[in-house]
Amino acid sequence: MDQRTPVFLLLTFVPFLVLANNQTSVEDVTGLRSLKDQWTNTPPSWGSTPDPCEDGWDGIGCTNARVITLTLPSMNLTGTLSGDIQQLSELQKLDLSYNKGLTGPLPQEIGSLKNLSQLILMGCKFSGPIPPTIGSLQELVVLSLNSNRFSGTIPSSIGKISKLYLLDLAENKLEGPIPVSGGGEPGLDMLSQCKHFHLGMNKLSGPIPSKLFSSNMSLIHVVFESNNLNGSIPSSLGVVQSLEVVRFDNNMLSGHVPVNLNNLTSVSQLFLSNNKLSGPAPNLTGMNFLHYVDLSNNSFDVSDVPPWFSTLESLTTLMMENTQLRGEIPSALFSLPNLQTVVLRNNKLNGTLDIGTGDTSQLDLIDLEQNLISAYDGRYNGTLLLMKNPICNKSGASRIYCKISKSSDVIPSYNTTSNNCVPSPCTSNQVSSPNCKCAYPYEGTLIFTAPSFSDLKNSTRYKELEKNLTDFFLSKQLADSVSLSNLTKDSLSYLRLSLEIFPHGQDRFTRKEVSSIASQLGTHIYQPPEYFEPFYFMGGYYQHFADVPLESKKSSNVGIIVGAAAGGSVLVLIFLLIKVYAIRQKRRAKGAADQNNPFVKWDVDKGSGSIPQLKGVISFSFKELLKYSNNFSEGNDVGSGGYGKVYRGTLPTGQLVAIKRAHKESIQGRHQFKTEIELLSRVHHKNLVSLVGFCFDRGEEMLVYEYVANGTLKDSLSGQSGIRLDWKRRLKIALGAARGLAYLHELCDPPIIHRDIKSTNILLDNRLTAKVSDFGLSKSMDDNGRDHLSTQVKGTMGYLDPEYYMTQRLTEKSDVYAFGVVMLELLTARRPIEQGKYIVRGVRMAMDKTKDLYNLQQLLDPAIGLGMAVRGLERFVDLAMMCVEEEVANRPTMSEMVKEIETIMHLAGLNPNVESASSSASYEMSSSKDPYTNDAFDYSGVFPASKIDSQ
Structure with missing residues (x-):
């Protein structure tokens, strides 16, 4: 008998052993193994034991020996999602979010998963069209494909998913019209149970169909900002009285704003800025829950200040820059109890600016630059901007409000403080938590797409958010504490906060815990304070998992068979080990010689000149850089150019480096390689990027620099x-x-x-x-x-x-x-x-x-x-x-x-x-x-x- 026979028999009969013991179905095992073959960085438990359900493969949930959940967010998976996913025919939840190494198209076979209720692929790099077969997922409740690279049109077949609650296709490259039903084809207007239409930051074009909205819809969020939509805002929008957030800003919309817009009395955030809207400025009277209004940069008719300015008691932010307003601003506006920001610059407002005598302590900014204001009563202590008004042209005008001009919002710094304890001195990549315990936090970013406040200096809100997050994760025994930092606000008025979540009762998370946290945040199970709504979460890659030892749950007969097969392999393994040891010793000796002379294979005849002359830089082996860059995974890919690709890596010392890997046989690359290592090995200055080392091994030419975190x-x-x-x-x-x-x-x-x-x-x-x-x-x-x-x-x-x-x-x-x-x-x-x-x-x-x-x-x-x-x-x-x-x-x-x-x-x-x-x-x-x-x-x-x- 061939010596390889015992090993062959073991590998051959494992699936049948699984079937014989009534464990995970062969169909599911085959499907998972196929996925494992297509992905790198799968959890160590995958494939280390034969049965996914019985042995508890990480990210796999089962019922009655069938796989019903596959959740692996933030695992640094790389590869593609093939049609083999259809073999998991009982799957109810698929969550692969925040794996930026997952690329390629979404397979047509995704439509075969008839029991799927949650499809969550946010924050990956999937591309190509969304397959029309997705409309076959009749049980689907959550469809989150945001922050990928999907292109083509929105499939009209999505309209057939009658149970859909959340439709999030934002931040992709989708184009063409918004599909509605007609001619026998379905459309998004059929989604009467859907609460969320998140379609912003795409390339959608054409008019917003009037048929898209109707009175029987349950929508609360209509978020279509930053597309190429044109035509007018349909009056049918005004009949969806459940709406709370409306964003049509940064499009090419024109025509009059519907007169029935103020029927939307539950709306708290209204963004119509940066369009070509015309006619009279919209009448918002009666929209008493309105917090944030931005109508800036439109072509409304010249009109007096509308009466609703002084009646919206909930208003925190009023922005109507460049909207043809004229007349005097009523002093009652500045007495609104919640008002924080007023931006009415570049209009035709005139007369005397009267702030009134009410309490304006919460009013942080009044920007009236470039108007026709001729006088001011001088009773306001906040930031007032009156540049380019007649009042500033008068002789002797020297007030500060005539000297400063509005730049971008000044973002205050914010960082979570310790909870009445002394931060611990932590080692390696650990961080001291607010409770002063050293741990490896799970990190990500919270993005609030339409916050209802504009005063970013009020730290009370962020403390409330911290407590809200902490209480939520403590209740689920997932986290010890949370930390918020890096507060920013971008051109779309999105508010961003970096989030660190610290493990509960240990110094690191398990894969199951990270999956649970990502799921709670990604599927909106967690609810922030209402003035932070709506939001989404972008998780990072977690690399400090606490791997739980696998406990075999196989029955005794399987153990006997496997043991016998393994015993039969001992002699073969001993022979192989001896042979491998001899080969490795030979390679080690050769590798040592090459390490002492890294340019032993430098070919001077390739037009690259003589061997590089270096001073004091490290020569890395290919194997070392392969390890430090996680096998040059796509998750570590930080850029590419004519020379090749650049990967982030981590040295054993913990130092982050950038590994620049040349295309093979690149003559121009060889020139640059030689020039850079020779020059950078002899120059040292804090304003020059430092060269840590290089690799000239196995035909590879790589340069290793210090990692410079904030890009170009x-x-x-x-x-x-x-x-x-x-x-x-x-x-x-x-x-x-x-x-x-x-x-x-x-x-x-x-x-x-x-x-x-x-x-x-x-x-x-x-x-x-x-x-x-x-x-x-x-x-x-x-x-x-x-x-x-x-x-x-x-x-x-x-x-x-x-x-x-x-x-x-x-x-x-x-x-x-x-x-x-x-x-x-x-x-x-x-x-x-x-x-x-x-x-x-x-x-x-x-x-x-x-x-x-x-x-x-x-x-x-x-x-x-x-x-x-x-x-x-x-x-x-x-x-x-x-x-x-x-x-x-x-x-x-x-x-x-x-x-x-x-x-x-x-x-x-x-x-x-x-x-x-x-x-x-x-x-x-x-x-x-x-x-x-x-x-x-x-x-x-x-x-x-x-x-x-x-x-």
């Missing part, structure tokens, strides 16, 4: 990172980057020219310290006595020095030019070349030094703020324009730049030698998609020299 400067300027950069932070970032370049140009021996300075190559750490990165195109000035290098033109369009481009003469001043473009980005938050317009030329043409802010108000990023907080801005503009002078001789050196930026910081009231405060104190961060890759291009012979001038 471009991400922050564009709003992708969630960081709001005020003027002072922009100055500190500019100074840091300038210091890094000055070090390269003047303190390195020989000097180094970066050659690809741009906003995507300036990274921001957790204190928003700027770090220059990507040295793949850099050049050393290693020829003594020369003031330039003659070389092929390389770099990125929009940042290229025109003189270098035309003459191929590279100097340090080429970096100065590119840095000047970055400075203009800091000022405008615009790309260097945008819609065919070159930022340098645009600023140069618009500048008028005889006017306030050099007449650049239309180009400047509003997030900077344009009042007293931007002292030194004109001088900063002057400096940037000196950097982008056509003639090299007229540009300053980087050391001169450092001194000048330091002077500007002094003017702004900053100490240039004090580090920025931690960004995590007041802002939520999201890692950049691509902070380490280099997408620069070799432009030699590609574009004519006139291309630069024409921009």
